[in-house]
Amino acid sequence: DTGVSQDPRHKITKRGQNVTFRCDPISEHNRLYWYRQTLGQGPEFLTYFQNEAQLEKSRLLSDRFSAERPKGSFSTLEIQRTEQGDSAMYLCASSLGTSGFPDNEQFFGPGTRLTVL
Amino acid sequence: AQSVTQLDSHVSVSEGTPVLLRCNYSSSYSPSLFWYVQHPNKGLQLLLKYTSAATLVKGINGFEAEFKKGETSFHLTKPSAHMSDAAEYFCVVKGYQKVTFGTGTKLQVIP
Numbered sequence A: 001d002t003g004v005s006q007d008p009r010h011k012i013t014k015r016g017q018n019v020t021f022r023c024d025p026i027s028e029h030n031r032l033y034w035y036r037q038t039l040g041q042g043p044e045f046l047t048y049f050q051n052e053a054q055l056e057k058s059r060l061l062s063d064r065f066s067a068e069r070p071k072g073s074f075s076t077l078e079i080q081r082t083e084q085g086d087s088a089m090y091l092c093a094s095s096l097g098t099s100g101f102p103d104n105e106q107f108f109g110p111g112t113r114l115t116v117l
Numbered sequence B: 001a002q003s004v005t006q007l008d009s010h011v012s013v014s015e016g017t018p019v020l021l022r023c024n025y026s027s028s029y030s031p032s033l034f035w036y037v038q039h040p041n042k043g044l045q046l047l048l049k050y051t052s053a054a055t056l057v058k059g060i061n062g063f064e065a066e067f068k069k070g071e072t073s074f075h076l077t078k079p080s081a082h083m084s085d086a087a088e089y090f091c092v093v094k095g096y097q098k099v100t101f102g103t104g105t106k107l108q109v110i111p
Helices: none
Strands: A005-007 A010-013 A019-024 A031-037 A044-050 A053-057 A065-068 A075-079 A088-095 A112-116 B002-006 B010-014 B019-021 B023-027 B032-038 B044-050 B056-058 B064-068 B073-078 B087-095 B098-101 B105-110
Touching (some): A010 A019, A044 B098, A075 A088, B002 B087, B019 B105, B023 B032, B032 B073, B044 B073
Parallel strands (some): A010 A112, B010 B105
Antiparallel strands (some): A019 A075, A031 A088, A088 A112, B002 B023, B019 B073, B032 B087, B064 B073, B087 B098
């Protein structure tokens, strides 16, 4: 499968624990996005990388959240000291973009569903 | 500022009848506009996109959308609904380094 993959698909954790999610984009894609989707809502943009550079962060991304893309390929999203409000589906998407705007199609992964007890 | 409003949270149509899912947007830049579909327990899939070329955009599965700058709308249509179209649909606006999804419209198709 050459699509976007995410690991794990499901994560159950206790409040206060740290969790880390991984996203592997389509190999030639230089842009990578993280979103959060809660029940009944559309995905909310969290952050965006172009290659290894994190170019945009939403104010939703509190200081408990950190994302990296160290070699411009896979990315990790870490949530420290999880809270029940962090329970959501975390989506990753990748695209192939040239400098500037507009962007090309984003291909989405299946998501990681986080449940914080 | 950038926002997108999907005017209907639920739409119900009979199989074989037209589909209209409404989307209004605002953006400080000339935006790109997209429609995505999400079937239950499946990932988001792009239906179509507008990127300042033709204002009438054709997508997959017989869907199309018309960009109307004056009305700041990007409504999604299909002439004849199929049972397999039942899903949730998201209108998306992309400005400079910022992506905003609408809250979604759930389409129900009645046999």
